[in-house]
Amino acid sequence: MWSDIKEIQSTDTNVKKFVFTKDSAVAESVLYKYPTYEDRTVICCSTQSGCPVGCRFCGAGDNFVRSLTSEEIISQPVHLLETTNVDVKDIGRLQIMFMSMGEPFLNFKNLKIALNKLHELYPNAALLISTSGPDVDSYDELISLSVEIPKIGLQFSVHESSDEARNKLIPFAKKLTLSKIAEVGTKFHSTTGRKAFFNYCVHEKNNTQEDADRLLELFNPTHWEATISVICERDEHIAAANKRQEELALDFTTELANRGFSTRVFNPAGQDDIGGGCGQLWFVQEWMRNNPDKAKPSIGRGKEIIHCPA
Ligand code: SF4
Numbered sequence: 001m002w003s004d005i006k007e008i009q010s011t012d013t014n015v016k017k018f019v020f021t022k023d024s025a026v027a028e029s030v031l032y033k034y035p036t037y038e039d040r041t042v043i044c045c046s047t048q049s050g051c052p053v054g055c056r057f058c059g060a061g062d063n064f065v066r067s068l069t070s071e072e073i074i075s076q077p078v079h080l081l082e083t084t085n086v087d088v089k090d091i092g093r094l095q096i097m098f099m100s101m102g103e104p105f106l107n108f109k110n111l112k113i114a115l116n117k118l119h120e121l122y123p124n125a126a127l128l129i130s131t132s133g134p135d136v137d138s139y140d141e142l143i144s145l146s147v148e149i150p151k152i153g154l155q156f157s158v159h160e161s162s163d164e165a166r167n168k169l170i171p172f173a174k175k176l177t178l179s180k181i182a183e184v185g186t187k188f189h190s191t192t193g194r195k196a197f198f199n200y201c202v203h204e205k206n207n208t209q210e211d212a213d214r215l216l217e218l219f220n221p222t223h224w225e226a227t228i229s230v231i232c233e234r235d236e237h238i239a240a241a242n243k244r245q246e247e248l249a250l251d252f253t254t255e256l257a258n259r260g261f262s263t264r265v266f267n268p269a270g271q272d273d274i275g276g277g278c279g280q281l282w283f284v285q286e287w288m289r290n291n292p293d294k295a296k297p298s299i300g301r302g303k304e305i306i307h308c309p310a
Contacts, residue, residue, distance in 0.1 A: 001075050006283070007083065018080060019283040020072075024294065025049035025065050026287040028100050029076040037084040040093040045076035047111055048102025050288065053132050053172040054298035055157075057201070059281035060101040063288045063295035068102070070113035077118060077125075088122050096122070099130035099155075101281060108138040112145060119149045128153040130199065133176040139184045146192045154188050155197035155227060156181050160206055161214035182218045189223040199227040199266070202245075202252045212255040221260040228253045230267040 006019040014035065020027040027046040034040040049065035051058070077096045081088055088094065096118060098104045104111050115127055127149065129142070133156050146152040160166040163177050176184065185196030198219055200206075215226075230249045246267060253263045288295040 001071065005079060008283075016083075017283070018076070019287075020076065020079075021287060025068065025072070026284055026291075027068060027072060027076060028281055028284055029080055030100060031080045031083070033084075037086040038090050038092060040095075041081075041084065041086075041091050042095045042097065043077045043080050044097045044100040045073065045080075046101035047073055047098050047104045047107045050284070050295055050298065051102050052106060052298050053103045053134070053170065053175075055132065055170050055172075057169065059285045061298055062285070064298045065288075065291075065294050065296070067107035067110060070110040070117070073098075073110060073114040074117050074121075078121070081122075089124070091124065094122060094125040095128060096125050097128040097130060099128070101284060103132055103134055104129050105131050105134050105136050105138055105142075108136065108141070112141070115145065115149060115152060119151060123151075126151050126153060128155060130155040130157060132157045132170055132172065133181045133184075134172065135174045135176050135180075139187075143188050143191050146188065146194070150192070150194075152192075153194060153197070154185065155199050156185060158198040158215075159201045161211040161218070165206065178218050182220075182224075186220065186223040195223060195225045195262070197225050197227050199229055200252070201229045202248045204248065207248055207252045207255075209255065212252070212259055215256065216259045216261075219261075221262070225262040225264070226253075226256045228256070228263060228265050230265070
């Protein structure tokens, strides 16, 4: 399956990174425990090697190699769970998230196979898809599958409150507008009974009252919950998500809660020393640099590269 799997332990003992490589691809997964694997285990795994979407804050977005096969997707959580030495049945809360590298809906055929298989292997696992919202036909299929598999969750990476600002951050042209995303999430909730999430990375230019009001106009709290993420710098030299960013996230979370949203804050561990945060992917970036013949520049990536959504 893979010719090499590296396990990298953070100084924060609650998080480990895994780098899977073979001649034709690289994938990364992250394993978190809160505070023990038995209490709560969270896995972030990859659906593609590199990513064609090219989000400007993301270390995977510079290059695209190929979509991962269903076996390659499945192998990541299977391997990570084996390393915990815990019987999966004894895990109180298990979450497998498709949000490390790659756009899940640009590899939906293989993701669907993986969702079915992982549900069969680990019926207690929540299977959470986090998407930038490419303009594809697969959302209805996912919603139907989510009725069959009641553990599937859906989150959209929104990150800005207007299409104009979002287009700068996520330059991939063939994506849903914010109002289309709102329609899909509303349909997901109406059909499955489970609310959709929008994920919002807060920075100093998208945290105003007007931003919160626009989000409320777009995303009805009856159908949507909000994940507020602390920005993870993609560059290892400026890796720490600093205190100020945490404060920004908490303040904006209060704004959204005041508008009726159920909220949660996402501040991944291991950002400083292993790139445990979303979009950091330092080891992937290194593999891409060492394999320039396999890594094609992403469609979505413009010439200008910035380090975070600020
Ligand atoms: S954030 Fe996700 S969708 Fe955007 S480039 Fe990175 S992996 Fe792709």
